[in-house]
Amino acid sequence: MPATLFDKVWDAHEILRGADGRSLLWIDRHFVHEGSFHAFDQLRDRALSVSRPDLTFGIADHYAPTLPGDRSTIGDPRIRSMVTQLADNTGRHGIRLFGLDDPRQGIVHVVGPEQGLTLPGLLIVCGDSHTATHGALGAIAFGIGASEVAQVLATQTVWQTRPKRMRLTVTGRLGPGVTAKDLALTWIARLGADGARGHAIEYAGEAVAALSVEARLTLCNLSIEGGARCGMIAPDAAALAYLRDRPMGPAGFDFETAAETWAALKTDDGAAFDREVTLDGATMAPTVTWGVSPEEALPIDGRVPDPATLDTAEAARQARETLAYMGLTPGQALTDIAIDRVFIGSCTNARLEDLRAAAAVLKGRRSRVPGVVSPGSTAVKRQAEAEGLDRIFTEAGLAWHDSGCSLCVGMNGDRVPAGERCASTTNRNFKGRQGPGARTHLMSPPMAAAAAVAGRLYDVRDLSGCDL
Numbered sequence: 208m209p210a211t212l213f214d215k216v217w218d219a220h221e222i223l224r225g226a227d228g229r230s231l232l233w234i235d236r237h238f239v240h241e242g243s244f245h246a247f248d249q250l251r252d253r254a255l256s257v258s259r260p261d262l263t264f265g266i267a268d269h270y271a272p273t274l275p276g277d278r279s280t281i282g283d284p285r286i287r288s289m290v291t292q293l294a295d296n297t298g299r300h301g302i303r304l305f306g307l308d309d310p311r312q313g314i315v316h317v318v319g320p321e322q323g324l325t326l327p328g329l330l331i332v333c334g335d336s337h338t339a340t341h342g343a344l345g346a347i348a349f350g351i352g353a354s355e356v357a358q359v360l361a362t363q364t365v366w367q368t369r370p371k372r373m374r375l376t377v378t379g380r381l382g383p384g385v386t387a388k389d390l391a392l393t394w395i396a397r398l399g400a401d402g403a404r405g406h407a408i409e410y411a412g413e414a415v416a417a418l419s420v421e422a423r424l425t426l427c428n429l430s431i432e433g434g435a436r437c438g439m440i441a442p443d444a445a446a447l448a449y450l451r452d453r454p455m456g457p458a459g460f461d462f463e464t465a466a467e468t469w470a471a472l473k474t475d476d477g478a479a480f481d482r483e484v485t486l487d488g489a490t491m492a493p494t495v496t497w498g499v500s501p502e503e504a505l506p507i508d509g510r511v512p513d514p515a516t517l518d519t520a521e522a523a524r525q526a527r528e529t530l531a532y533m534g535l536t537p538g539q540a541l542t543d544i545a546i547d548r549v550f551i552g553s554c555t556n557a558r559l560e561d562l563r564a565a566a567a568v569l570k571g572r573r574s575r576v577p578g579v580v581s582p583g584s585t586a587v588k589r590q591a592e593a594e595g596l597d598r599i600f601t602e603a604g605l606a607w608h609d610s611g612c613s614l615c616v617g618m619n620g621d622r623v624p625a626g627e628r629c630a631s632t633t634n635r636n637f638k639g640r641q642g643p644g645a646r647t648h649l650m651s652p653p654m655a656a657a658a659a660v661a662g663r664l665y666d667v668r669d670l671s672g673c674d675l
């Protein structure tokens with residue numbers, strides 16, 4: 208029977224199916240970050256050991272100080288204890304750690320693919336909702352809760368409900384200045400923040416096939432913001448080229464053998480999906496969020512909604528509340544929204560291509576607002592410096608930081624001050640996400656760079672001399 212990519216990978220990992228229909232799954236890779244301490248505490252309380260330390264990888268990211276020079280002396284004792292707890296827990300159980308001084312350190316969802324730990328056909332979990340990122344290489348990857356992290360640590364398996372299958376086909380080609388981030392914000396705006404709830408998405412179609420692997424990682428990263436359990440893309444020639452010669456991936460004969468099996472990892476003709484959605488990539492535009500959910504996104508030439516024109520009283524009340532939090536007026540043109548700062552970073556949009564795209568816009572220009580650029584990994588940082596991207600950012604007036612989650616979530620102490628407005632390449636614009644009272648507008652790296660130059664939300668396609 209024809210099968211989907213998702214079914215092939217799921218079935219290969221199903222150890223048994225319970226009476227309630229749930230599956231016990233084998234886990235190939237388990238990433239843990241500082242937030243996994245709850246699970247390690249559970250293990251300690253029950254005197255359990257880690258079943259497969261060799262398949263578990265610790266990475267310091269959420270609490271990693273990113274101000275250069277800050278790593279050796281973390282001033283805040285709470286933050287220091289989060290970082291040392293991860294080192295203690297991984298050390299005690301013989302788990303490899305990419306700690307603050309390791310050249311492989313970075314944000315977990317950047318590091319996995321970069322190091323070659325994320326491979327087609329694997330089942331990957333992490334106690335983190337953006338684990339779907341890894342699906343860009345044809346893996347099933349999803350976030351799990353603290354007690355599930357403990358279960359995986361102890362048994363290398365986890366019980367899961369099988370999601371429904373949804374194919375999101377994007378026809379046509381994205382235009383100049385339109386990126387994977389815009390594609391993601393567009394589909395989430397159309398379908399809603401819970402539009403894909405209960406589903407595993409397979410992204411397909413001409414526009415997806417034309418994306419670079421790094422752009423596919425961005426697209427899959429945002430799957431959860433549309434409610435999906437995970438997102439995946441069948442590995443193709445671009446994926447194989449990306450996977451070759453990764454530091455911790457298969458090499459030589461092993462790679463060639465693996466590549467042969469990866470070739471079968473695609474949805475068979477005639478395989479059934481529970482849901483099919485088709486969008487036209489050619490009609491998509493650079494897109495920004497105006498509200499406090501990723502679904503509250505519009506093309507950059509749009510206007511902030513006017514609550515008075517909404518269908519129901521409840522929708523109007525909610526919109527008024529959102530506009531009040533965001534400090535916006537009904538019907539305001541998006542390009543009239545002045546910003547106070549910019550953040551280029553996060554597991555969504557801080558890979559090398561993202562930094563290159565932002566730098567291409569900022570080259571020879573000045574940012575009107577302060578801002579931070581935090582590379583997705585220490586390896587990305589080194590490579591960006593070798594290419595001179597750091598100088599483009601600093602000459603534009605932005606700060607060049609070390610790698611970590613930083614202003615995406617503010618756990619390491621990096622914050623947007625209350626009431627300030629930030630153009631951000633991250634994936635969540637919830638109230639207070641970048642700091643209490645902070646206002647976040649999500650967008651792509653070139654759009655964030657254009658906003659920095661203009662001092663307001665701006666269509667990067669209107670900036671002269673940009674090679675998009």
Ligand SMILES: CC(C)[C@H](C(=O)O)[C@@H](O)C(=O)O
Pocket residue numbers: 242269334335336337350616
């Ligand atoms: C803190 C962490 C568990 C959280 C997540 O689950 O995604 C964070 O990474 C986020 O992006 O909100």
Ligand code: SF4
Pocket residue numbers: 268269314316335337553554555611612615616633634
């Ligand atoms: S960069 Fe942001 S979204 Fe990604 S793992 Fe860190 S906090 Fe979560």
